[in-house]
Amino acid sequence: MPTAAFTTLGCKVNQYETQKILESFEAQGFEIVPFESPADVYVINTCSVTQSAESKSRQTVRRAARQNPNAVVVMTGCYAQFTLRRGETLAEAHLTVPNPDKLRTVEYLLEHFPHFKAQLAQAARQSETPLRRRTRAVLKIQDGCNVYCSFCSIPYTRPVMRSTPYQEVLAEARALVQDGYREIVLTGVLIGDYGPQTGSGGPDLVQLCAMLSAIDGLERIRISSIEPTLITDALIDLIAQNPKMCPQLHIPLQSGDTGVLRAMNRPYDQAFYLDLIRQLRARIPDCGVSTDIMVGFPSEDEAAFENTCAVVEQAEFCRAHLFRYSPRPDTPAESMPDQVPDAVKAERMQRLQQVCKAAARRYATRFIGRTERVLVETRSKLSGLMTGTSDHYLQVEFAASPTLIGRLVQVRITDLAADGVLGELVEWSV
Ligand code: SF4
Structure with missing residues (x-):
């Protein structure tokens, strides 16, 4: 074969x-x-x-x-x-x-x-080898972007806005659950745009999540990445009220400086972003927020960079993916003045990594002594412990049998780990 x-x-x-x-x-x-x-x-x-x-x-x-x-x-x-x-x-x-x-x-x-x-x-006559060993399935429900951030080439390569018809999404989700998946991560290029105007056949993102949550055997639904301006009150309410919705969102920040955000053609400013985090955490206590941040965008001076650090401090992101800006062909930012030297980008990346790490540890500290639901995923090569992801998106390590991979278990969080938290297995169900 x-x-x-x-x-x-x-x-x-x-x-x-x-x-x-x-x-x-x-x-x-x-x-x-x-x-x-x-x-x-x-x-x-x-x-x-x-x-x-x-x-x-x-x-x-x-x-x-x-x-x-x-x-x-x-x-x-x-x-x-x-x-x-x-x-x-x-x-x-x-x-x-x-x-x-x-x-x-x-x-x-x-x-x-x-x-x-x-x-x-x-x-052909040999038996098939089912290889869906992942514990969490990613389900794409939308494609295309029309935001045209000035650094990004995606709107040029995926210009058509399209939502997957909801019947197809539900059928695929049921098939994934039949295959043993307990968690589905909904994804798309501009997932908040999901809706009837681009082909969903009726529901918007919130209504689709509610339909998915009615599927027996599907225990967790996570939204992978959503633009800040597309997070609605209805979505926040759904996450707050529906126990199948993970209390976590990935909300790209890109920069914490209003001037840089404007140069990036991002449709929000610093105040909007911070206010959104406040609203989220008021409605969903300890909501996990992860993010993407771009370092060294043209015109990012020291004060602007400090503004990004300040947003990280206040938002207490549970995880942050940091990128160093690099010009993409045929994007407006490629020809912008005030390009930031590579050495400055490298130095800011290092500083921001430290700020993000400290913020993530502060966020994780809130959970020590509490019990979290964790999807068991794999065995850590470093520690030999089992690892999994909690509802709030914490990486949790704990002693358990590998036979639990793919199951949702309750784990009491006991301490911080190098990259996440440690815990003790409390209980599990089939
Ligand atoms: S960064 Fe995201 S929102 Fe902005 S243009 Fe690219 S895909 Fe669209």
Whole structure:
């Protein structure tokens, strides 16, 4: 049976799409193996959000080619699309699938490398290998963005706004629950835009979440990333009242400085963002808020950077993904004056990492002595303890049997860990 391995760079949308590509390979009869293993086919779903992401995409393609020089290396995703647009080639990628066609990657492969068809036909009688081992499934419900942040190329690569019809979302969610998933993470490029005006067939995001929460066996629903201006009172009420909705939101900040936000073409200012956090925590006590922050955007001076640090202090993010700004081709920010030198970006990244770490530890401290519901996910290679994610998005480590992977358990939080918290297993149910 031919083998295929997958890896993803970038956002949750890419993760979701890799999952779908993987399933299409499984359906054709490929055996799925870890990306670190020798495989007959490597599929790399690339990202181009920063120069660093592009560089990592190239490195990953080259790594795959080194791992098995006889393998077919397939590249798709945003970086792959950029290479096609620019007429570039990456020698180690034997096949580049256009981003809009990525869910048809297996068809492209079989068309260009027909020897796999013969191998699959031979293996056709072998039993399928169900490989959905993840405990949390990502479900994409929306695509496209029309916000045009001045640093971002996504609106140019995904300009069409589209919501997945709610019947399809519900059917996919039921199938995931049947496969054993307890938690579904809803994702999209601009998920707050989900609604009838772009093809949902009726419900908006809040109504869709309410429909999903009625599915028996689905125990947790999480919203992956939502723009601050698209968080409505109705959504806050739903999270506050519906126990299946995780009390956590990922709300990109990007900058805590109003002037920089304006230059970024982000549709809010510092006061709006902080007020939103206050409202959230007033309605949902201890609501976990994670975020994305971009460091070194053009015009970010020391005072502006300090404003970002101040927002981190006040918001007490439970997690923060930090990015160093790098110009993306054909975006307005590429030609802005006042570009920040790399050395200054590097120094600010280090400082901000410390500020974020301290804020996350302050947030996590609130939970010491409390009991949290945790989805058991894997065993930590470092500590040997089991790890999982709590409703509030804390990474929790605790002693337990690996047979609990995929289950929701109650864990009493006892202390802070290097990257999360430690706890003791209290109880679990089947
Ligand atoms: S909201 Fe801004 S950063 Fe997010 S995808 Fe749209 S343009 Fe890009």
